[in-house]
Amino acid sequence: MLNKIILASKSKVRKDILDKNNIDNDVEPSNVDEDVVKLSLLKENASPEIISKNLAELKANKVSIKMNDRIVLGADSVIDLDGELISKPENRKEAMTILRKLNGKPHFLISSVCISKNGSMIWNYTDKATLIMKNFSDSELEEYLSKISDENLYAYNVYQIEGEGRSLFSSIEGDEDTIMGLPIKKIKEYLNL
Secondary structure (H helix, E strand, O other): OOOEEEEOOOHHHHHHHHOOOOEEEOOOOOOOOOOHHHHHHHHHOOHHHHHHHHHHHHHHHHHOOOOOOOOEEEEEEEEEEOOOOEOOOOOOHHHHHHHHHHHEEEEEEEEEEEEEOOEEEEEEEEEEEEEEEEOOOHHHHHHHHHHHHHHHHHHHOOOOOHHHHHHHHEEOOOHHHHOOOOOHHHHHHOOOO
């Protein structure tokens, strides 16, 4: 029987996905400085997928070092627009810039997960969904942003597929849990749940 896992993330959406799937969990944020890691990896010409994988592993390993024999789950999600890494916005102006970039274009949402124990990765998985955003005017994008609370905007990237954000897309291909940041089916397979 699996003991409670540790989620190395402050993400309410990821915690909700674990809870909905009856996976007993405690939250222990890794507090990894993601911007520093991203900048370092971008200087090495790392792809958005590699950056996502590295961040998920770093978060899981950092927390698992201090959790004796406990299973720790780290996760990270990024947007890949033609090879360009798109991160969560810091403010509403950045959110608008991101929405303009994605406007009318296909892009990938990449979610990586890593399970670590005693400071070392024991399993990882990366999944990718393809989304095509409809074409919107600036005023339509501003109206969309006005409906999103600050907390949701900064926590869940610029769109929320589980809510208001669904209306932004003409096409969504891929696992919805992946888009929300946690490919739970593969995690459950690995954990034999």
